[in-house]
Amino acid sequence: MKKVIIIGAGLGGLCTAILLAHAGYHVEVFEKNDTPGGKLFTLEQAGYRFTYGPSTLTMPEIYQELLCAVDESPTVLPYRQLNLNHRDVFADGMTLEAKPDVAWMYEQLMAFHADDAMNFAPYLSHVQRIEHKARTEFFSRDFTKLNDFIDPNVLMAMAQVSPFTSMHDFHARYFQDPRIQMTLDRFATYVGSDPRKTPATLAMIGALEYGQGVFRLEGGSQILVDTLMRIAKKKGVTFHFGARVDQLLSQNKEIIGIEIADTKYPADAVIFNGDRTLWRNLLVPKNQRTTPKPMLSSIPRSFSGFVLLLGVRKRYAILDHHTVFFPSDYTGEFTAIFQENALPKDPTIYISYSGFHEKTDAPDGGSNLFVLVNVPAKKRPKEEWQAYEDHILDLLMQRCGLTDLREHLEVIVRFTPDDLEQRTGAFEGSIYGRVSHGYHAFLRPGLQTSQFRNLFFVGGSNHPGGGTPMVALGARLVANLVQKRMD
Numbered sequence: 001m002k003k004v005i006i007i008g009a010g011l012g013g014l015c016t017a018i019l020l021a022h023a024g025y026h027v028e029v030f031e032k033n034d035t036p037g038g039k040l041f042t043l044e045q046a047g048y049r050f051t052y053g054p055s056t057l058t059m060p061e062i063y064q065e066l067l068c069a070v071d072e073s074p075t076v077l078p079y080r081q082l083n084l085n086h087r088d089v090f091a092d093g094m095t096l097e098a099k100p101d102v103a104w105m106y107e108q109l110m111a112f113h114a115d116d117a118m119n120f121a122p123y124l125s126h127v128q129r130i131e132h133k134a135r136t137e138f139f140s141r142d143f144t145k146l147n148d149f150i151d152p153n154v155l156m157a158m159a160q161v162s163p164f165t166s167m168h169d170f171h172a173r174y175f176q177d178p179r180i181q182m183t184l185d186r187f188a189t190y191v192g193s194d195p196r197k198t199p200a201t202l203a204m205i206g207a208l209e210y211g212q213g214v215f216r217l218e219g220g221s222q223i224l225v226d227t228l229m230r231i232a233k234k235k236g237v238t239f240h241f242g243a244r245v246d247q248l249l250s251q252n253k254e255i256i257g258i259e260i261a262d263t264k265y266p267a268d269a270v271i272f273n274g275d276r277t278l279w280r281n282l283l284v285p286k287n288q289r290t291t292p293k294p295m296l297s298s299i300p301r302s303f304s305g306f307v308l309l310l311g312v313r314k315r316y317a318i319l320d321h322h323t324v325f326f327p328s329d330y331t332g333e334f335t336a337i338f339q340e341n342a343l344p345k346d347p348t349i350y351i352s353y354s355g356f357h358e359k360t361d362a363p364d365g366g367s368n369l370f371v372l373v374n375v376p377a378k379k380r381p382k383e384e385w386q387a388y389e390d391h392i393l394d395l396l397m398q399r400c401g402l403t404d405l406r407e408h409l410e411v412i413v414r415f416t417p418d419d420l421e422q423r424t425g426a427f428e429g430s431i432y433g434r435v436s437h438g439y440h441a442f443l444r445p446g447l448q449t450s451q452f453r454n455l456f457f458v459g460g461s462n463h464p465g466g467g468t469p470m471v472a473l474g475a476r477l478v479a480n481l482v483q484k485r486m487d
């Protein structure tokens with residue numbers, strides 16, 4: 001039986017482990033943390049339960065299809081569609097409630113601009129066409145052969161997905177009201193990027209949200225990790241936790257195994273689920289490694305997140321499951337992040353309140369709030385983070401209408417880019433690896449390099465991209481590729 005080692009038990013690593021174990025490989029997963037899930041994990045404190053990481057779930061069919069492919073029932077993942085995708089609150093107090101319903105959106109947009117309301121249906125058709133092209137021609141290919149790039153279908157698809165137009169300009173063609181533009185431009189932040197530099201190709205996220213809707217998992221997003229773990233173990237995958245892989249062992253053009261604290265583990269193939277920008281470090285023996293920073297700092301990275309987990313002994317009527325509070329100057333946020341490398345002074349504040357549906361996530365009458373602000377991927381001194389925490393709490397009270405928040409606060413946990421790097425190895429806390437700017441942005445780093453025949457990459461910093469469904473799609477591509485190369 002051929003042996004595959006997977007470095008990292010993030011969602012991509014777990015999905016790949018299941019697929020390969022099902023295909024008959026001996027699979028061992030080495031994870032540096034004591035628990036699986038990577039960027040998705042749960043924390044409980046004083047009766048409040050918080051899930052860090054993915055909260056906006058789309059494309060449930062990707063995991064359901066993956067489960068069917070390994071002879072498991074798709075019902076083990078209880079996806080439920082949300083009534084509202086999200087409630088957006090603008091600086092002038094106007095609100096927009098987003099739903100996958102053209103008539104509803106027409107009514108909503110009429111309150112902003114009549115032409116924008118009329119343009120919603122044609123906009124949706126356009127992004128659905130882009131999404132269809134991307135799904136059939138980009139997400140289904142591993143792009144490891146030159147033929148993939150010069151395939152006439154791919155070239156034709158490229159011409160049809162507007163890679164040379166920015167996402168913002170694309171939205172501005174359909175919608176005049178700057179608030180509606182903000183709502184849609186925010187999709188660029190799903191890949192940690194600036195809507196003025198992200199290609200319109202990624203406007204296809206609108207097709208997912210307004211065509212299919214936004215979902216939650218009953219019991220919380222953690223169910224995803226727990227379910228994948230259960231199935232992986234059932235399929236015979238072996239897990240090693242608290243096992244940081246120090247080195248990839250190579251011979252000629254082959255990876256022959258890994259090393260952890262002077263112990264060598266041989267393998268026929270190795271799959272790296274960590275941050276793609278860091279893999280080369282693992283080729284260098286640990287004692288000869290210099291700090292990776294100078295070289296890596298020059299790679300433009302997607303942004304990070306500043307997160308506050310708040311347990312509040314109060315419920316706020318303004319908050320739905322997902323609520324977004326926009327500032328008056330949305331562009332200023334991206335200028336701060338990407339040009340000034342500074343913490344945005346007046347950022348968009350996103351709040352995920354899973355207790356809206358999951359009543360056991362907070363004590364009676366309380367709310368568990370996951371507050372996320374986009375910030376540059378960069379380490380900072382503790383005092384700077386403390387000051388930013390105070391600033392965000394002030395904004396929540398003054399700008400977001402949670403006026404008595406501090407009075408009712410029972411739990412506050414801060415999670416910075418530094419913490420994200422420490423937990424998941426994401427360089428400087430960048431959530432999605434390389435930033436998605438420029439016409440070529442939708443072509444992420446490939447699933448292999450030309451250097452090694454039996455080394456593969458899976459996870460959010462690789463093709464086809466980040467986010468829960470994308471890493472599962474990547475896992476399917478990688479699992480197929482491993483089988484092609486190894487059999």
Ligand SMILES: Cc1cc2nc3c(=O)[nH]c(=O)nc-3n(C[C@H](O)[C@H](O)[C@H](O)COP(=O)(O)OP(=O)(O)OC[C@H]3O[C@@H](n4cnc5c(N)ncnc54)[C@H](O)[C@@H]3O)c2cc1C
Nearest residue numbers: 008010012032038039053054055056245274459460467468
């Ligand atoms: C704040 C935040 C909010 C998000 N919101 C959403 C959302 O709403 N919707 C959505 O779909 N997605 C969201 N995402 C993105 C989503 O969480 C990620 O794209 C996805 O979980 C990444 O999975 P991955 O397979 O890349 O692995 P990761 O989660 O990156 O895990 C990689 C694993 O590899 C391990 N590892 C790395 N190096 C080594 C080593 N040398 N040895 C051993 N182990 C190693 C790490 O410890 C880690 O466990 C969010 C992410 C964050 C951080």
